[in-house]
Amino acid sequence: MAPRLKLFAPLLIFALLALLLFRGLSLDPREMPSALIDKPLPEFELFSLGEQRMLTREDVTGQISLFNVWATWCVSCRVEHPYLQQLADAGVPIVGVNYKDEDAAALRWLQDLGNPYTVNIADRDGTLGLDLGVYGAPETYVVDADGVIRYRHVGVVDERVWRSILEPIVLELTAAEMN
């Protein structure tokens, strides 16, 4: 009987895999842990990329800004980089979260491709990313002047995403601030 039972092993493994995939269907990889929307940016104390000074939550908040999670190993970050540069040139403050990356490579990237970021948080071990619930780079958060996360976008930011999703949120926040 034993050799026959052995033949059931592949079926068993597949059953486990199928369960996992079924669980996966009800999870949305693009979904933000809802707990974080409208909550303050998590506390952190990390180096500023390429500098010896530490950054904390208070250093990077105070105005409505985009938080962009990026890394040199991330293909899509290359794709969105030129558009971020355009946004930065248009005056949108973008804070970079350099996620699980090597400082040297990241600095070289900024030097070669241009630097759209007002400041870069060097999240070498991904601790801030973990607190934010980063799924994978790139991700972009809209954070208001009080340092509260208002929106999270997973994937590349391009003109379409900016015009249809992010810009309206930023404009709304600006209007609310004026009043």
Add this chain to the structure above:
Amino acid sequence: MIPELGHFALIIGLCLSLTLTVVPLWGAWRGNAAAMSIAPSLAIGVLVFVAISFACLTIAFLQDDFSVEVVANNSNSLLPAMYKFSAVWGNHEGSLLLWVLILAFWMSAVAIFSRELPLLMLSRVLAVMGAISVGFTSFSLFTSNPFARLLPGTPADGQDLNPLLQDPGLIIHPPLLYMGYVGFSVAFAFAIAALLGGRLDASWAKWSRPWTNVAWAFLTLGIMLGSWWAYYELGWGGWWFWDPVENASFLPWLAGTALIHSLAVTEKRGLFKSWTVLLAIFAFSLSLLGTFLVRSGVLTSVHAFATDPERGLFILIFLAIVVGGSLTLYAVKAPSVGSRVSFNWISRESLLLTNNVVFLAATLTVLFGTLFPLIMDALGQGKYSVGPPYFNLVFVPLMAVLMPFMGLGPVSRWKKDDAKRWRAELLLPAIVAVVCGITLPYFTADEYNVWVALALVLAFWLLLGMLRDLAFRTANAASRLQGLKRLTPSYWGMLIAHLGFAATVIGVVATSQYSVEHDLKMSPGDTDVVAGYSFTFNEVVPFRGPNFVADEARFTVHYQGEEIARLAPQKRRYLASGSIMTEAAIDDGLWRDLFVAMGEPVGDDGAWAIRLHYKPMVRWMWLGAIFISLGAFVTVADKRYRRAPSRVSAPTAQEDVHGAKA
């Protein structure tokens, strides 16, 4: 009217597939020859109606019928006709219809070319494929109807095809890939039919081998084209990203590679029977899993289709039925007693077993890396992403382990070989390979590179081992030429494919190690020297395409004082979607590619961020893949696959040693 005709034809296709599943299986069960013998006609009927349906959708695209939802979402009146054609499968609904069409095509091919198969076997094979067709056709009809109309509310113009997909490479990439993916359904159907009949023998392996080789060859070509496309279209010179969608096509390829080698052992020696059946199930299951991953949205990817959990659930249920059902069948029916045929540890069997172990390990590690984010998410451990470092770390060493054995394989004998003989045969090739591999990098680059040396040693080892074997096989003939003529297509196919693999390895390593990249700011008139090639940025001119406007930069490239190329990369803005696309300009060559891509304008004085690449031997990678694929096609020409079954006998002792090989 035409879309409705297409819809109707697809429904008829579903009904015919359903009949194809039920009637011949019933016939096979009751021994009713009439019921079994309708299977081939039904299979061809499915092809006819699915082809009509596909033609109708194509017409809707070519005629800009924006009342059809997929046309409105994926085409545009300004789109060039050839891309209107490829837009048919540049979206979820249409590509699914292409999938169904290609399945019907394979089904008909089996029906037509396998007339010499026993009726019982043929009817079962076609019925299993019919069942798969039922699954996919209903998936298309019930969750992703390509013929859904936008009435009322027909838009004046369409939203255009994603600009990334507006490329000649992408016209044939999906059909080739699907030919491969779906082609594994034939090996799968043969395996299931053999299990149903309880006859797992060498003839089963012989029948399914040519089909599997052809499917695998198509898959190889498809993956190669995808990589090539990424290289010149994504605009930064990368060629493989370990993206979930890429992995989805790579996983069946890895399992398929194990399968085609394992089939060789089963056909030649009657060994590994249960194992080969399991691999056939495994390879096709991974094709289905790939479909699930790409279309369900459980993983994020740069180029995922529009995803939808409802569709995901449908494929998952289908996956559970097909894979769960076939593994249950396997558990109940597969022979549990080991073969009585034995083999020595020093033999071709154990070398092919090594191949299987390596490729299975590669499949599982890539599968694990692909599913890891999902596993962690499901366990509530947070969201993770696995980058290329993981995949390179596990995959590259596995391939390096594989190659020494690959060199031994062709020279080795079945059943029992002698380590002394191996030493006598291969000592000289081994020494030459090591010496050539180690010295060559001294002459090709200023800085000695250990990885290139290692790759060269391994590649030379493959090449020289093969030459040694060729010399050995032709030694007894009256003349060398006669000896070469006597070699079978199977042998030539193996030779070509293995040499292709060596070329791919050299290309991958050389381009990874020796590439030079400059990302810099350049103004018209500037010159930059990359690896001895001087790139001069002359001017930027406006350019008007059919459905885009662009800035085109003009470059001239000089090498040792001579002008060797003019390159004109573009930065395009597509009118319908407003998307910005980088169109790289490449001067290609066997020994090096020169690659120029435009970044963004910098400042107001006409300067641009420019990316200049020197990529040595990058073509070798794709040329190698073409050879691998060509080799697999050549094996099918072997006469033994066309002999009537009655004339097939067990391999003779002579063939055992010198006959056609994997």
